[in-house]
Amino acid sequence: MKLRSVSYLSKEGVKNLWANRLMTVASVGVLMACMVLIGLAVLISMNVNKAVGNLEQQNVIMAYFNDKNSVLYGDASEEFNSSQDASSTTSSSADSTDTTISEDDYLIHNEEEALALCDKLSKIDNVLSVEYVPSEEGLESIKEGLLEGKEEYFEFLDKDHGNPLSDAAKITLKDMSKFKETLQAIKDTEGVDSVQSQSDLADKINALKDGIGIAGVWIIAILLIISLVIVSNTIRVTMYSRKLEISIMKAVGATNSFIRLPFVIEGVTIGIISAATSTAILYFCYRVAMEAIGDALGIINIIAFKEVALLIVGIFLAIGVLSGIVGSVIMISKYLKKEGSEFTAI
């Protein structure tokens, strides 16, 4: 197709827009509403994903090592509660040459071995980070975290009386959806005695992510269909209002692609106008929302519009141009099939 014809037919398409300005405004309005909603869906899901990502990093697995303490206290936790013989246990813990426990009964004897095990854990699939937590540090963090201001209750757990905690590794994961498999792999690692985790939190995070993903896809699919229907309908109205022109075009031997072009231009222009206005509207809505949320929650760090502007504009243009092209092509083909040949009798 020659360029000069394209420019002539493009002008015709823009003229169509003006001739049917009420329809144009209405369809731009509906398309814009769809786009803004899609944009909001994208922004919300991105923000939730980011927030969830932060949560995920806080969802750690503690792997306790099979060391001397684990043999002394680990399996015996129930005994420990029921046994009244506290003095014998505390005294034996301080004694490294205890006769009832030999070095063969546990696997991690020193820091070197513990670090080697950490290294081994970090090589497990889906493990993001491994941090070695010696038993003393573990005890400190428990004291700090849980028992703030009540340290005196735990004074019996000092150096002299012994520390019942084992050495441990603090492990974070890359992908929460593979939580169970990874947890099992950690458990099965030689040298790991037991693991502690909040698997219900992982499940909740995964369910939330899946839910948002599915809802997002549905919302976008439905809105896309609405956009397509709106654009097609506008084109259909223009087409019938341009019956005369179409009949003349057919009579003088214009090809279907020539006849189609003004309508495609019209549809695409509607799409582009909608994309531009939607971006502006979304930008202002998002800024207002961000300020409100920022004021209310303070610390939460929300994705800046700048970071996603290109993506949003891309999505909007894609929706606009695609629904413009597909909508007009579908409509004009239908029209040409049904009425296309009836140019001597309109």
Place this chain on the structure above:
Amino acid sequence: MNATTKPIIEFRGVSKTYKTGTHALKDVNIRINPGEFVFVVGASGAGKSTFMKLIVREEKANTGSLIVNGFDLMKIRNRSIPHLRRTMGIVFQDFRLIPTMSVFENVAFAMHVIGADRRKIRKDVSAVLSMVGLGNKARSMPNQLSGGEQQRVGLARALVNKPSLIIADEPTGNVDPNLSYDIVAKLTEINKQGTTVLMVTHDHNLVRDFQHRVIMLEEGRIVADNAAGGGNI
């Protein structure tokens, strides 16, 4: 008539039955040679418009063979129909001028939509407008013209792409009788320059005064075919 001339239109055993079951044309056989002027006459419902619609391939014949301008209309692909139509100029009974376009733009439209270039459009449109006697009305809008003038714009539009065949179904149907004369005189002038003209009319005066070949249809059959000057088949 020269038997070796290749006809521009050739019907052989053509029948057309509409979906409704109406037999609009029955076993039509006719040859029209390049350069002829043919009146198609007959009572209302005789099948004149159907005859024309088969030629422009708005409708497809059910049986027989139909060749127009070298195109086999029984076998033509949809994609080629625009090319068939570019060999003919169609004049409408209701003029079909676009009311929002000037006379010039209406004629130019027919060139734009088949991809002609701007300079050629300006030149050819001006030429064809002066040929139909509307050189001074190029900027007028259709509603500022009389019926006869409007039809001359329609004629200019049909001619501007230099077709070898003009198809006109009752082009004078909406025009005053004295202005009808004007239109047919113009068509005759164009015909003298070599363009084949096929025109449906109900107007006996026109048929009598312009001595052209006359084909008469009756209930879907050709019942008379009088060569120019009134001679029989």
